[in-house]
Amino acid sequence: MHATNMIETAKRGRWAVATAFFVNGFMTGSWAPQIPVFLTRLGISEFTLGLLILLFGAGAVVFMSWCGYLIARHGSRSVVRWFGAAATFGLLIVALAPNVITAAVAMFLFGGVTGGMDVAMNANAVAVEKRLSRAIMSSSHGFWSLGGFVGGGLGGFAIQNYGHLVHAVLVTVVAAVLLAMSLRHLIVEERHIVAEHRKFSLPKNPAIYLVGLMALLCMIPEGSVLDWAALYLKQELGADIATAGLAFAFFAGTMATVRFMGDAVRNRFGAVTTLRVSSLIAATGMLVAGFAPTPWVAIAAFAFCGLGIANMVPIVFSAAGNQPGLSAGAGMSVVTTMGYSGILMAPSAIGFVGQHTGFAPVFISVSALLIVVFLMSGMARHADFAPAAQPAE
Template identity: 85%
Template sequence: MDATNMIETAKRGRWAVATAFFVNGFITGSWAPQIPVFLTRLDMSETMLGLLLLLFGAGAIVFMSWCGYLIARHGSRNVVRWFGPAAALGLPIVALAPSLPLAALAMILFGGVIGGMDVAMNANAVAVERRLSRAIMSSSHGFWSLGGFAGGGIGGIIIQSYGHVVHAVLVAVVAAILLAASLRHLIAEERHIATGHRKFSLPKNPVIYLIGIMALFSMVPEGSVLDWAALYLKQELGADIATAGFAFACFAGTMAAVRFMGDAVRNRFGAVTTLRVSALIAASGMLVAGFAPTPWVAIAAFAFCGLGIANMVPIAFSAAGNQPGMSAGAGMSVVTTMGYSGILVAPSAIGFIGQHVGFSPVFISVSALLIVVFLMSGLARHADFAPKAQLAE
């Protein structure tokens, strides 16, 4: 295959993996309006719902950890092709669960296939970056945010008009159609598969775990704003419910918008510089939000924080997938597992702390985590690409 055909193949692969990100976000976003129905349909308490949501997170983390092994043996393209269709079926399985025990099992599987697809599509995005010799990770995550916005935005309307089962089936159909049109265009990265039986093992390079800490500290703020910013504005700053809802909306809006510009910024200034500036922006926004005297100052600060958070996780993921002497799948599995625990696990601890000391000190403390990312940002140097990489694949 000549260089021109390789680039054309990579470009098609770029849009194929972007579609995978959109589908994953669309399914995840579509789950949010299902939650109230899920609660009342199974006649459970909020505490039980919290436990089931924790099972979703546990399933995601377990499958994410396992996915690095699968990607190393079979390639990210094949793993996306396996987990993508399974993820499309996840929401109907949860929506049809008739009892709490079956709902618990459904939540573990749903979280698992969503998490497994997430690791594989991020690893495949790294393969596309290598082939094109330019960053695409930020915009790929932008497509995830766009999918989440679409799924969450129309889900409630469909559920109210046609019911939760029809909604879940429609989500599965839309996801299946998009995946059927795109999965065949995913590119295959160069792999070195060991012969014989290979046991699952974690990477021994300590740098990958430090990058995982960067991803974790970059995603804790996202989970904090998602779960607790509205309550902070309402309880501590006196905002009404409508105003409090703008906290995460503005944060997510600026984050999604910047993700579509983030690759050009990173290609221009480099991963390390982009990460350093992003971490400072995010830390300053979170710090101002913690000290905010009024709800609208806090909302503006959260929006400013979103400008910085947008590119931090994509850069950490690219650095993980490009670590020397390590497969993209192995590095990605570790870093995504550590990073996503910032959204799946950390918010419960933040809620416990916030109920005892208030959320203002929590957001101030979270800004300190972002300063740690600033200090560690030199570890992202392998996220950049040499021009010759385009022909190396």
């Protein structure tokens, strides 16, 4: 009976962590259509916008780097709750910022709480995988992509018809309601998992940093689409705001669709083979987007890229959470910090380059990074783990 209760608790926890992924993606996706308005409202250049996005990334990296320690001390459940509650207000404080100085502070905090929530929910997903003895990481990231699809798809429409501030308030309310209904069902890790690291320290195993580099290269394309695709469509291809917001929405939508099948695909073909094929698909989509003659060709190319990106990050994160000799929290903290510097910090450099060359050459160059992931795919072999049976209580 006790074992049955544990499984039922884990199943509820699986849907609770899926909701956390959805909300995190929803908040991030809702930011994408706000970017053109943010640029115009503050009267700033693409370079200044890139610096503000850099602060977003800096906040995320600062908070993420401490999450392994916080998870070890308090468990991923508590850390998801803390950062999740704070993250619901992230977009709103950015939308309320009246000038560049307050926007800089708001962006740092928005990035920090979103990033901290991300590390903790990934660690909690690893704990659910171990409790259920089956993979859920790809489908969990599918919920993140689904949230991004909903946030990006509806965001452009809401902003165009009701204004950026009303949109931010609606996003905050939806996120708060979803988290309030779900977070109490998150599972608690076993004591021996939580207590592994009582002092803040960086892992000494160099392999985890190579996995982190691979995560970085996987996530730079995602950050490129999130922060600059809408501006690329609007400024260089002549799209309106509603159409421009569809670039990330369709990218996230194809990612969501494939991620819900990702665990089965990985089990069938193996993590390394799946990662290799995925990286080639993503590189092709990004390359075509850079050469696109019209907004809809670019949107279709970004959507095709999403098919490949879909399983890359979940595979790398599973490899991080199952590295020999490291707890899930410690491995996940390193790899998510390095990886999310790609989605959060690299776009600031892209903004600088894009201001001088346009964004088409940037997307073409980013496709080359995905070829590097193809060459490094063997590092993902630990994602093909066989979860051990749970010991008797």
